[in-house]
Amino acid sequence: MATPREQARERTMAEIVRLGREQLATTGPVDLSVRSIARDLGVVSSAIYRYVRTRDELLTLLVVDAYGELADRVDEAVSRRRRPQHTHAQRLCASAHAVRDWALAEPARYGLLFGTPVPGYHAPGEETTPVGTRVPTLMTRLLAEAWADGSVGEVPEVRVPAALGRDLRAVRTQLGVEIPEWLLARGMLWWSSVFGAVSFEVFGQYGAGTFSDPRRLFDHHLDVLLGTVGLPPRR
Incomplete structure (x- = not known):
């Protein structure tokens, strides 16, 4: 059974993927931005790098x-x-x-x-x-x-x-x-x-x-x- 911390991470990753999907539909893959997703999540960019460090990692998730x-x-x-x-x-x-x-x-x-x-x-x-x-x-x-x-x-x-x-x-x-x-x-x-x-x-x-x-x-x-x-x- 996943720990509360693991569950929280899974929820955050799911939200990152959801926001990535939305961004993909509006901006296309070339202009995907991890910083934009951090802004939509309401966190500082340094915080999201614990989950996704680069645009390429975000692309791979998607x-x-x-x-x-x-x-x-x-x-x-x-x-x-x-x-x-x-x-x-x-x-x-x-x-x-x-x-x-x-x-x-x-x-x-x-x-x-x-x-x-x-x-x-x-x-x-x-x-x-x-x-x-x-x-x-x-x-x-x-x-x-x-x-x-x-x-x-x-x-x-x-x-x-x-x-x-x-x-x-x-x-x-x-x-x-x-x-x-x-x-x-x-x-x-x-x-x-x-x-x-x-x-x-x-x-x-x-x-x-x-x-x-x-x-x-x-x-x-x-x-x-x-x-x-x-x-x-x-x-």
């Missing part, structure tokens, strides 16, 4: 927070489709729609994760990689489940070069999944395409008013992508 919330939303969406009547395709598409829904609701935080890199900032991998890979790992494991029960149908075979095969085997070991190399490569195409389509929409790359219903376009993209991994489009 990156980890955003990755974690996104992954939680995807986990929840997939969990709701774990009943026998739900198909592998439905679970994969639920994961994709959860990414899109969160990104549209949190464009500034999505932009921090997948937008233009912040000049001079280098995310510490030991803190950001585990949480940052949760979503693609889940998507890959969903595809592995489909492969394991024979749901993946025939798809046009594309040869995997030897050097790429070595890389894919290393990734497969890291993820702990049992799928052939070609399907792992298709799974990576799935999740990179999902995030690419979401980024195009969030960052306005299609142009304002080009599509009356962007969600319909996204669903079409997903049905095409399902075919690339050997799953039938949803009915």
Whole structure:
């Protein structure tokens, strides 16, 4: 059980993250200011340095927070489709729609994760990689489940070069999944395409008013992508 001092620290850290989110939405990541957060907390700047010493530390807090919330939303969406009547395709598409829904609701935080890199900032991998890979790992494991029960149908075979095969085997070991190399490569195409389509929409790359219903376009993209991994489009 946490001590009162530890609980107080947790509350302060949560408040710093909340204020960081607000600042991110109004000023952008480049102009994040620890001093501004200290002012909003009502403390002197020297006091906040016990919790966050630099802008980069604040950025890392916000990156980890955003990755974690996104992954939680995807986990929840997939969990709701774990009943026998739900198909592998439905679970994969639920994961994709959860990414899109969160990104549209949190464009500034999505932009921090997948937008233009912040000049001079280098995310510490030991803190950001585990949480940052949760979503693609889940998507890959969903595809592995489909492969394991024979749901993946025939798809046009594309040869995997030897050097790429070595890389894919290393990734497969890291993820702990049992799928052939070609399907792992298709799974990576799935999740990179999902995030690419979401980024195009969030960052306005299609142009304002080009599509009356962007969600319909996204669903079409997903049905095409399902075919690339050997799953039938949803009915």
